[in-house]
Amino acid sequence: MTGLTGLVDPITPFAVPFLGRPLLLLVALAIAAGTVGVLVHLRRLEFSTDGLTHAVFPGLAIGAALGGTAGLLPGAIGAALAAAVVLALLARRGQPRDTAVAIVLTTFFSFGVVLVSASGRAAGSIADFFFGRLLTITWADVGTSVALIATAVALVALTGRMQLFAAFDPSGARRAGLPVLALEVVGTIAIALVVVAASASVGTLLALAVVIVPAAAARALTRSLRAAIGTAIAFGAVTGWAGLWIVVQLAHVGVDAAPGATVALTMIAGYLAALAIGGLRGRPAAAARGSAR
């Protein structure tokens, strides 16, 4: 009977801190999804972002080995910086962006797995880095992550109009005298801040899902930029809440599902629903025809 009341009550479970904290963090990440995520989508940086989340992984492992939970964030920041430098160097040697990202991704990721396995920790710890500690997160973690996310959102909001010009028509923006390279650097810093904040708290997998999925879903549902931003934020918040709610319901029936992965799957389910709705309205077809040209 308690299971049934839990099922019909969507709010009370989140009054307990161990669910309130992750919900707050997921809402902050939803706002990042509507700003930084939309920028990633418009600049087609999904693969670079994927590379970045995997590059952060060895940093998490080193940080955890040296300083435990407190070492995660410094480790992630260090690894993101190292990855950015390597990426820039590879790009300078004339490697195409995808090649450079793929090289960085595999190198850093393998390095992280070797580190974790060699450090002799339990096999479960790799899963920890992937799926995060969504339910065991502390107020201090939430505070730091929200501060990093707020900085990233502020960077994108402040340079938003110029970012839009540079994403839409880079050579036109250069001709108009905009500092296109500086804008790219600011945008990449914002993406890295969100990836670092999310990886250290909710794990590598959910970090990537949060940056990419809501913006892609919003794009399938909307045609205007403003609607896309609003939809991405709402999508991130609602699927985040729904994912946590599902975790609680599964716990009630005795299933111990990994929270980060469950939330990520909920987002994907929402994305598929968005694609289907968009498809019924015939919009993605028009978009596909447009990009094929």
Next chain:
Amino acid sequence: MSASGTSAVVEVEGASFGYGGARVLEDVSFSVRPGEAVALIGPNGAGKSTLLAGILGLAEHEARAFRVPTGRGEIGALPQASEIDPAFPVTLEQVVAMGRTPRLGLRWPGAHDRRAVTEALETVGLAALRRKRFGDLSGGQRQRGLLARALASEPRLLLLDEPFNGLDQASRDALLETIAALKARGVALLITTHDLDLARAVCDRTLLVNGRQIAFDDTACVLTLEQVEAAFASHVFELDGHTLATTEHHAAEHAERHRRLLADDAAGEHDAR
């Protein structure tokens, strides 16, 4: 030329332009006054686009004198072709507002900025389509939209690179009207074109180049048979009904680009439906 004095928007003397130390165009001297349109004419590879890039600071230049507007948003440019994703989720109005960003910097747009965007849309005759998605416009409308984007920064100098290429008659007439309106407003224009009749119709003076300067003077004086023949030494060209002896496949390229734009137009209209 010296009569234009210090009031000229562009004042260039003994300039050469190029990339990475290699000179594409040498020994150029010309000026553009406020409210004046100057045609920049020459065969493909003559260095016209390099000259425009040099004025924008995107190509290198050496010169005895080189005075061009340097303030934010003081030069507007309409490129020959833009690689723009038609699925990008922006309206025409948002695209035109982008042109305002060099003046804005990190500032929030105010009433004056919004008015500049509205005026730019009205100048190119697209105010009614402002809420339409940019990718749903026809090729000609998109080009006029990009012109409006260049105008939104209220430039003192406007650089138009082959603006008439691939335009249908209606868009062509609209563009001629826009150019006349801009001249009346005191904007200086530098226009590259292959169409000598259009140069005659709207350009007060003409700069004829082919790797170096052939001539710079009133359009009627520059576009004579000998001068054009000198510039287009080995190209197909038609002037006043005379076909000049040539070898380069200039016309073929021209036709190809035209076809591409037409195909684009057709697809654009298809999408809009």
